[in-house]
Amino acid sequence: MKFNTSKNKVLRAAVITSHLATSRATLPILQNILLEAKKDSVILKTTDLEQTIEVKLSASVDEIGQITIPARMLVDFLQNNPDEQVSFFDDGVDLKVKTVTSAAKIKGLAAEEYPTIPQVKATESIELDADTTRELISRTVFAAAQDETRPILNSLLWSFKDGYLRLVATDGYRLAFVKSSLKRELSGDYVVPKKAMLELVKILEEGAVEVFLTSNQIKFVTGDISLSSRLLEGTYPAFESILPKKVNSEVVLNKQLLLQNLRLASLFSKDSAYSTKLNFEKGKLSIESHSPQLGESTSEISFSGKLEKPVSIMINAQYLIDALSAVKGEVKLGLTEPTSPMVVKDSEQEDFQYLLMPLRQQ
Structure with missing residues (x-):
């Protein structure tokens, strides 16, 4: 693998993808970013086995290939480097990084050891306004349960019905509900982990966000960033019967x-x-x-x-x-x-x- 690109581009991508590559990862390799050079672009990818973030950036690619490197090390190196352009090339295990004024070798792990990330093969898709989506999540997510031992309540319900997208969150003691009209009809209920919702709010770009849906996965594409998440199994609380028709x-x-x-x-x-x-x-x-x-x-x-x-x-x-x-x-x-x-x-x-x-x- 060998490519050259803007330092700021790859730094932005590294910062975004590093959100999922935490030191609390269950497997050491999940603390790494998967760096993949293709014909005319580079993809940075991380996963925690439930959510996956990918960022695609333009680059001058001389050799295709892939490697995983510690997310924290890559981010810190780029943040502290004053140069504008950066070159990357690997020897299969280590990643060599070179700029005008510096050179480094970052210890990595073979890409083959990185977990296989399933592709989202959508059966439904819809385009939403990014600002509206951010607002809908922000007005409901705080009511979801903090306790991750109750996954259904540690989530948001995305309910498409009667020309509306309805978002619901509850922890059993409170419930938040908000809805927004859609450009086209779509039906179905999807239970999305709270963690994925908080991550989506962070990464949403201006303009539109595309939402791709399957029976067990959801994927959001905003600009050059994509976030995919598994959907939770089980029945969400029947919120419609809880919402009062009138009050005294x-x-x-x-x-x-x-x-x-x-x-x-x-x-x-x-x-x-x-x-x-x-x-x-x-x-x-x-x-x-x-x-x-x-x-x-x-x-x-x-x-x-x-x-x-x-x-x-x-x-x-x-x-x-x-x-x-x-x-x-x-x-x-x-x-x-x-x-x-x-x-x-x-x-x-x-x-x-x-x-x-x-x-x-x-």
């Missing part, structure tokens, strides 16, 4: 005021799962938190809208704070009973809903 009361609050007061309350509830009591009565919301160790807090803000009757509900304040990050306008809170989920909506975008299960009141 719906009040409207200033997002920033609510956020500030919840953060104040959280200072006194962080040692009790952020248990915070919300009391709605006569146009006023009082927010109470208490801790035997830390003390207590009470604050009050005004609201507008319809309140059928006074309601007190105990919630995890951090979960509501998370939801407010997805709200752009004023926040609407739908209320029924102290034991019923609270519904959070955005006054500017009706396509977003968030359900928050109440905590048991002492």
Whole structure:
């Protein structure tokens, strides 16, 4: 293998692909980048056996070939090298890197030892706007479970139905739902690991993102980057039956005021799962938190809208704070009973809903 290219091009590709080549990899070779020189391009590739990232870059290729090299070493070498052009050639085991002012030999491993990465043979595909896709993920992914021992909940549901893409995330205590219209009809449900979604947000380029779907894999192509991931087996929670058709009361609050007061309350509830009591009565919301160790807090803000009757509900304040990050306008809170989920909506975008299960009141 022998090729010459811009240092900045290969550095960008190395940084992007290194996201999956961590020191926590189960196999030592998975800490490496697979570097493959083809006829008129070079591909950098990494995998953690569940997700795969590839970046294709233009290069002047004299000899085709492939090798794997430690991701961290390649990134650090290129970041600390001042030259603009860089040449690579290998002797089968080591990669030699040469610039105008420096030369190095990086110990590698044979490409034949790298895990075989299956190709995504799509049965369905669709083009989405990259900015819209990034926003849909950002407004839901925080509600997915942190616990990787529950894979179905540590994921996002991509549901194509009735001309819409619907993204859903839940950890069993809260649920985030958002939808966006599609350019064409497509149907099917796909459960995508949360890790892949967080990675996609990082790498999305401006413009369009192509989505390729199979029964067990999904692939996203954005610019010269592709991310593929396995899909999870199993049935996602039936979110449509959980979303309430109506609520008894719906009040409207200033997002920033609510956020500030919840953060104040959280200072006194962080040692009790952020248990915070919300009391709605006569146009006023009082927010109470208490801790035997830390003390207590009470604050009050005004609201507008319809309140059928006074309601007190105990919630995890951090979960509501998370939801407010997805709200752009004023926040609407739908209320029924102290034991019923609270519904959070955005006054500017009706396509977003968030359900928050109440905590048991002492």
